[in-house]
Amino acid sequence: MSKQEDTPSHQKNSGSRHLGRLIMQLRRLELQPHSFGKAGPLTPSEIHTVEAIGFEGGVRMSELARRLGITKGAVTQLVARLEAKELVKRSPHPHDARVVLLSLTEKGKEANAAHEEVHLRFYDELRRQLSEREIEIFEKCVETLNDFLRR
Template sequence: MKNNNYKQLEDSSHSIGKLIFQLRRLERNPRTFSDAGTLTPSEIHAVDAIGEDRNILMSQLADRLGVTKGAITQVVGRLEKKGIVCRTPHPEDSRAVEISLTEKGVVAYQAHRRLHQNFYRKLREQLSSDEIAIFEKCVKTFTSILNEENDGE
């Protein structure tokens, strides 16, 4: 029985490896988002975070995305050149800058949301609620184990 469980885990590990490969490939390739144009994954992730809050400070955006302020400044600069976001001085703190979506940015945000909704719809069509719950538990378990492994290095 233990050998069978080990084989199942090994097969699952290979499947997870394939999933990670697919996710990495998706994270490298720019996509076109409706009339908003083509955006890189880092750009659309920033658009998504800005769209959730409507107005967000540069420092908050960097924290939310887990990147440095320098990195987010570059991403926001590219988005600003594309007409996706605009920067405005914070009304109370002259050192802070607020970022908001332009109309074109809202189009990108909504197109990205639709992409996610379509993906989740497809998952719900193929997986039961119990299977989704098991998947979520597995992801949390894998993440926890990987965090322990990384902390031990």
């Protein structure tokens, strides 16, 4: 008999309800802009685009779309918004005139660093509340959930 078959149905439903609540909270958070340094309010999509470009820069639009798992059209819209906020700049590829490279401005780098700090504080808080083993289990569960949702 599998573990799934041994689990009472009310426990299965409890996990499903908790997951449903988590998804609803994540959707709510996705709509709320947050400030990161002097960048002003940024949506989660915007700050995660900044993060995907990264400090090293020189990212092609197609590579950015791949990193984010979205279309090139959606990346174009996000990049235009980030350019208007002076967080991202476009520059020509040194060897291929058809290619545009994206990099962060100083303001974009500051926003990215502030975003990293938010993640570090979140994990510090988790470590205060969970054991190392619970952190390992949490990370494995998040990885498994991400893999499942990518399918």
